[in-house]
Amino acid sequence: MEFKIINTETGEDKIYSHKTIAQFLFTHLEQYGDKIEDILKCIDYVMNPSKGGNIIIGLENDIIVGVVILNNTGMKGFIPENILVYIAVDNSQRGKGFGKKLMQKAIDTAEGNIALHVEPDNPAKGLYESLGFTNKYLEMRLTK
DSSP states (O other): OEEEEESTTTOOOSSSOHHHHHHHHHHHHGGGOOOHHHHHHHHHHHHOTTTOEEEEEEEETTEEEEEEEEEEOSOOSSSOSEEEEEEEEOTTSTTSSHHHHHHHHHHHHSSSOEEEOOOTTOTHHHHHHHTTOOOOSOOOOOOO
Protein backbone atom coordinates (compact mmCIF):
# COMPACT_ATOMS: atom_id res chain seq x y z
CA MET A 1 0.00 0.00 0.00
CA GLU A 2 1.22 3.46 -0.92
CA PHE A 3 0.07 6.65 0.76
CA LYS A 4 -0.66 10.14 -0.48
CA ILE A 5 -1.01 12.88 2.13
CA ILE A 6 -3.02 16.00 1.36
CA ASN A 7 -2.96 19.05 3.63
CA THR A 8 -2.40 22.81 3.45
CA GLU A 9 1.27 22.24 2.59
CA THR A 10 0.68 19.81 -0.28
CA GLY A 11 -2.56 21.37 -1.59
CA GLU A 12 -5.31 19.66 -3.56
CA ASP A 13 -4.13 16.74 -5.67
CA LYS A 14 -4.95 16.90 -9.38
CA ILE A 15 -5.82 13.20 -9.59
CA TYR A 16 -7.42 12.68 -6.17
CA SER A 17 -9.59 15.81 -5.99
CA HIS A 18 -11.71 16.84 -3.03
CA LYS A 19 -14.83 15.65 -4.86
CA THR A 20 -13.22 12.27 -5.62
CA ILE A 21 -12.27 11.83 -1.96
CA ALA A 22 -15.74 12.89 -0.76
CA GLN A 23 -17.44 10.49 -3.19
CA PHE A 24 -15.20 7.62 -2.05
CA LEU A 25 -16.03 8.29 1.61
CA PHE A 26 -19.74 8.71 0.90
CA THR A 27 -19.82 5.36 -0.93
CA HIS A 28 -17.74 3.30 1.49
CA LEU A 29 -18.78 4.69 4.88
CA GLU A 30 -22.20 3.19 4.23
CA GLN A 31 -24.48 3.50 7.30
CA TYR A 32 -21.75 5.30 9.28
CA GLY A 33 -21.39 8.13 6.75
CA ASP A 34 -22.54 11.65 6.09
CA LYS A 35 -23.80 13.60 3.09
CA ILE A 36 -21.22 14.55 0.47
CA GLU A 37 -21.73 18.24 1.34
CA ASP A 38 -20.71 17.56 4.95
CA ILE A 39 -17.69 15.51 3.90
CA LEU A 40 -16.59 18.39 1.65
CA LYS A 41 -16.86 20.77 4.63
CA CYS A 42 -14.51 18.49 6.55
CA ILE A 43 -12.06 18.52 3.63
CA ASP A 44 -12.30 22.34 3.45
CA TYR A 45 -11.42 22.46 7.16
CA VAL A 46 -8.21 20.48 6.51
CA MET A 47 -7.27 22.79 3.65
CA ASN A 48 -7.84 25.99 5.68
CA PRO A 49 -4.37 27.14 6.87
CA SER A 50 -5.83 28.53 10.11
CA LYS A 51 -7.37 25.15 10.98
CA GLY A 52 -5.63 22.25 9.23
CA GLY A 53 -5.29 18.51 9.44
CA ASN A 54 -4.39 15.68 7.10
CA ILE A 55 -6.09 13.60 4.45
CA ILE A 56 -4.37 10.26 3.99
CA ILE A 57 -5.20 8.26 0.90
CA GLY A 58 -4.26 4.59 0.72
CA LEU A 59 -3.50 3.39 -2.81
CA GLU A 60 -3.03 0.01 -4.46
CA ASN A 61 -1.89 0.30 -8.08
CA ASP A 62 -2.92 3.99 -8.06
CA ILE A 63 -6.50 3.09 -7.08
CA ILE A 64 -7.97 4.43 -3.82
CA VAL A 65 -8.54 1.61 -1.34
CA GLY A 66 -8.97 3.77 1.74
CA VAL A 67 -9.11 7.32 3.10
CA VAL A 68 -8.57 8.86 6.53
CA ILE A 69 -9.32 12.49 7.42
CA LEU A 70 -7.93 14.06 10.59
CA ASN A 71 -8.92 17.61 11.56
CA ASN A 72 -6.78 19.66 13.93
CA THR A 73 -8.72 20.79 16.99
CA GLY A 74 -6.51 23.74 17.92
CA MET A 75 -6.42 22.37 21.47
CA LYS A 76 -3.83 20.53 23.49
CA GLY A 77 -3.86 18.57 26.73
CA PHE A 78 -7.45 18.39 27.89
CA ILE A 79 -8.72 17.96 24.30
CA PRO A 80 -6.64 15.92 21.82
CA GLU A 81 -4.89 17.93 19.09
CA ASN A 82 -6.55 15.87 16.33
CA ILE A 83 -9.92 14.33 15.71
CA LEU A 84 -10.32 11.47 13.29
CA VAL A 85 -13.43 12.48 11.39
CA TYR A 86 -13.55 9.86 8.62
CA ILE A 87 -11.96 6.54 7.78
CA ALA A 88 -13.22 4.19 5.12
CA VAL A 89 -11.86 1.23 3.19
CA ASP A 90 -13.29 0.17 -0.16
CA ASN A 91 -15.94 -2.39 0.74
CA SER A 92 -14.49 -4.86 -1.79
CA GLN A 93 -11.05 -4.60 -0.12
CA ARG A 94 -11.98 -5.07 3.54
CA GLY A 95 -10.28 -7.77 5.56
CA LYS A 96 -6.89 -7.27 3.87
CA GLY A 97 -5.32 -5.07 6.55
CA PHE A 98 -5.76 -1.77 4.69
CA GLY A 99 -7.69 -0.19 7.57
CA LYS A 100 -4.92 -0.97 10.04
CA LYS A 101 -2.24 0.38 7.68
CA LEU A 102 -4.26 3.57 7.14
CA MET A 103 -4.76 4.06 10.85
CA GLN A 104 -1.08 3.47 11.58
CA LYS A 105 -0.12 6.03 8.93
CA ALA A 106 -2.62 8.51 10.44
CA ILE A 107 -1.13 7.95 13.90
CA ASP A 108 2.41 8.37 12.57
CA THR A 109 1.48 11.51 10.59
CA ALA A 110 -0.51 13.34 13.26
CA GLU A 111 1.24 15.68 15.65
CA GLY A 112 -0.22 15.06 19.09
CA ASN A 113 -3.05 12.94 20.39
CA ILE A 114 -6.05 11.70 18.40
CA ALA A 115 -9.70 11.40 19.40
CA LEU A 116 -12.37 9.59 17.43
CA HIS A 117 -16.02 8.66 17.65
CA VAL A 118 -17.11 5.11 16.88
CA GLU A 119 -20.51 3.50 17.16
CA PRO A 120 -20.55 0.52 19.57
CA ASP A 121 -21.65 -1.86 16.78
CA ASN A 122 -19.05 -0.66 14.26
CA PRO A 123 -16.60 -3.48 13.42
CA ALA A 124 -13.77 -0.88 13.30
CA LYS A 125 -14.03 -0.50 17.09
CA GLY A 126 -11.82 -3.58 17.55
CA LEU A 127 -9.21 -2.14 15.19
CA TYR A 128 -9.05 1.10 17.17
CA GLU A 129 -8.68 -0.79 20.43
CA SER A 130 -5.88 -2.95 18.97
CA LEU A 131 -4.01 0.25 18.06
CA GLY A 132 -4.23 1.57 21.63
CA PHE A 133 -7.36 3.73 21.56
CA THR A 134 -9.30 3.60 24.82
CA ASN A 135 -12.76 4.67 25.87
CA LYS A 136 -12.13 7.04 28.74
CA TYR A 137 -15.32 9.08 28.40
CA LEU A 138 -18.95 8.66 27.49
CA GLU A 139 -19.74 11.14 24.73
CA MET A 140 -22.99 13.04 25.10
CA ARG A 141 -24.42 15.59 22.68
CA LEU A 142 -27.21 18.12 22.75
CA THR A 143 -28.61 18.71 19.29
CA LYS A 144 -30.45 22.00 18.93
